[in-house]
Each structure stands twice: as structure tokens, then as C-alpha cells.
Amino acid sequence: MRAFRFVTVDVFTETRFGGNQLAVFPDARGLTDAEMQALAAEFNLSETTFVLPPENPQNSARVRIFNRVREMGFAGHPNVGTAYVLGRADEESPRTYRFEEPAGLVEVTLLRDASGRVTGAEVAAPQPLAIGATLPVALAAACAGIPETAIVTARHQPTLAADGGNQRLLTEVTPEGLAAASPDLGAFRRAVAEHPEATRGFLSLYIYCRDGAEVRTRMFSPLVGTWEDAATGSAATPLAGFLLHLDGADDGAWRMLQGVEMGRPSVMLARARRRPEGIRAWVGGSSVPVLRGEAVL
Known part of the structure; x- marks a missing residue:
């Protein structure tokens, strides 16, 4: 042995x-x-x-x-x-x-x-931030198990992004949508089948609700058995980079809270900075x- x-x-x-x-x-x-x-x-x-x-x-x-x-x-x-x-x-x-x-x-x-x-x-x-395709609001809402009205699109549509790890579908939601979300495995499977090129055969959903420098997040990846994740650093970094991309600033920092709804509160300190090769991000x-x-x- x-x-x-x-x-x-x-x-x-x-x-x-x-x-x-x-x-x-x-x-x-x-x-x-x-x-x-x-x-x-x-x-x-x-x-x-x-x-x-x-x-x-x-x-x-x-x-x-x-x-x-x-x-x-x-x-x-x-x-x-x-x-x-x-x-x-x-x-x-x-x-x-x-x-x-x-x-x-x-x-x-x-x-x-x-x-x-x-x-x-x-x-x-x-790797630097890589922004991928946008996916329909209806798809993101179905995967999260929330109504389409809970998806916030004032700043962006649900957007795929990565920086070395798995792509995440970054989706801004209302506070009520964040609290009510519950992943629908069937919707995830349909999303991958309907958008094979954009998803590359895999989909992970990262929803967030922003309040200045503090961000509440939840991550669902049921296709690999993670119905909900308590803290996802490889989603926090592309989200930080994407927020910096949206803000247009040279650097930024955010306190991200995840896992609250599943009884495992987590605090991730994420930051991002523009560099010649693109937007780079860190989480600690x-x-x-x-x-x-x-x-x-």
C-alpha cells in the first residue's frame, strides 16, 4: 500500500x-x-x-x-x-x-x-482578459432560474470572459435576482447545445450585483457537478478585469463577497490593471x- x-x-x-x-x-x-x-x-x-x-x-x-x-x-x-x-x-x-x-x-x-x-x-x-461572445438575456436568466427582468443590461449583456481559466458568463443582476437564483441544469445543457462555438461545450455562470467597490457574486457550474461555488477566484479575476474594461480606468480594486447564500461566506480581494499586453487581474x-x-x- x-x-x-x-x-x-x-x-x-x-x-x-x-x-x-x-x-x-x-x-x-x-x-x-x-x-x-x-x-x-x-x-x-x-x-x-x-x-x-x-x-x-x-x-x-x-x-x-x-x-x-x-x-x-x-x-x-x-x-x-x-x-x-x-x-x-x-x-x-x-x-x-x-x-x-x-x-x-x-x-x-x-x-x-x-x-x-x-x-x-x-x-x-x-493571461490577460479575453472578452468573448455575448449570450441572450433569456439564456442567462433560464440558467440562473430567475426572470429576465432580474438581468441588468444597462452596462452590458451577459458576456463570456476568461483570463486563463474556464470561460465565465458574466451577468449583472438585481439584488433580488442574486438572492433568488437557483441553477437549472437543463437550461445549462440547452445553452451549450444551442451555442457550441461560443461556449466551447462548457458553461459556467457568474452573476453579480455591484455596489461601488463592493460586489456580491454567485457562481453556478452544474455541468461539472458544482451546483454552486463558495468562492471562485478564476471568475473573480475576469470579472475584475471586465469591470475595469467597462469603467475605462487604468486600475481598480473590488471586495467581492461570495458563498453567503450557501452558508460559506467568502471574501475575495480582486484588482485589475491595464498593461501593454491587455488587462491583467489578481485575486487574494x-x-x-x-x-x-x-x-x-
Whole structure:
């Protein structure tokens, strides 16, 4: 039998049993692809990460991220939580990690308290903001299970956007729409079937309600088993970039609250900046440890 150590943490929160759950295998050497996928399905969390030696010794590690059904090129809270786990295990670790991931090289900066102890991390989206197609209001409303009148279109139509991770359908809604939303799996399936080129065969819905620099958000991705996500860093970064795009400013910062409706309140601190290559975004926050143990295979 082989034993592999794991740690679980709650990400984007300072309170245990809040935020978004993550399982981290700090040393995944010896695990096959199939075993990683099976372990991610067994944990049944939105994501599980596996840390391996880097292919380039100048980088910190190779990090593989799996959701319940497949490997992901990039995701936000798994990078924040993985950096936190590695940083807490070695408080003398460098300020910034460089993780090799399918979406590209990901930089994650550790956050520390006044005493120097690691409290969290901030991750940079690996690619500039890419704005995709707009989709019909009726489609977004059906997926969210809310009336079309709850979709706000004064600033934009429901818009697909990404910056290295999965595309998200960014959709502004009324406060009442945000509170009432409940994903409709059938509507998600119809949306992908009706718009295969725009969706690339996958759809994740990120609805938001903005109040100045504070944004309330909810994320639904039932096609991969995540009916609702407590905190989605890889949706917060394209949303931050998209808000900056809409505002026309050179930089901006937002406090994003997610997971409230599912009893796991999360706080993501997102920022974006215009650069020569496009709009780049970052998201950070705190993490707390929850469980540790071994998986025996």
C-alpha cells in the first residue's frame, strides 16, 4: 500500500468552515493521472490540487488541479490555498511562488500578518482578459432560474470572459435576482447545445450585483457537478478585469463577497490593471487549516 499526505483548507476566509474548501496533496509524486482524478472525485470538493516537482528548476512546483470530473488548466482558490499550505509548512519560503500549470506560469504571492506568519495568498491570472461572445438575456436568466427582468443590461449583456481559466458568463443582476437564483441544469445543457462555438461545450455562470467597490457574486457550474461555488477566484479575476474594461480606468480594486447564500461566506480581494499586453487581474485572501491525513492506495 502507498500513503499520500493531504491537507484541507478553507480559502478566502478567516473563519474555519467558511470560504471554499480545498484538498491539497503537497507531495503527489507516484500518483497516476487516474488516481488523481479518482481522489478528486472521492473528496467531492470543487477542486483538489496535487503538487509535483517543477519541470523547470527555476520554478517552484508543478501544480495539477482536478475538479470532480476533469483536470483544469487554472483555477483561483486552488492556487491561493496551495500556496498557503506550502507557505505554512515552510515559513521561510520565498515571498512568491511560480507554479507550472497547463494555462501557463502562475505567480502566487504569500500574504503575512504583522509577525510574518503566512495568512493567505494572492494569485495573478496567467493571461490577460479575453472578452468573448455575448449570450441572450433569456439564456442567462433560464440558467440562473430567475426572470429576465432580474438581468441588468444597462452596462452590458451577459458576456463570456476568461483570463486563463474556464470561460465565465458574466451577468449583472438585481439584488433580488442574486438572492433568488437557483441553477437549472437543463437550461445549462440547452445553452451549450444551442451555442457550441461560443461556449466551447462548457458553461459556467457568474452573476453579480455591484455596489461601488463592493460586489456580491454567485457562481453556478452544474455541468461539472458544482451546483454552486463558495468562492471562485478564476471568475473573480475576469470579472475584475471586465469591470475595469467597462469603467475605462487604468486600475481598480473590488471586495467581492461570495458563498453567503450557501452558508460559506467568502471574501475575495480582486484588482485589475491595464498593461501593454491587455488587462491583467489578481485575486487574494486569507485561508485557514481544517483537516490533515493520508490517502492509502
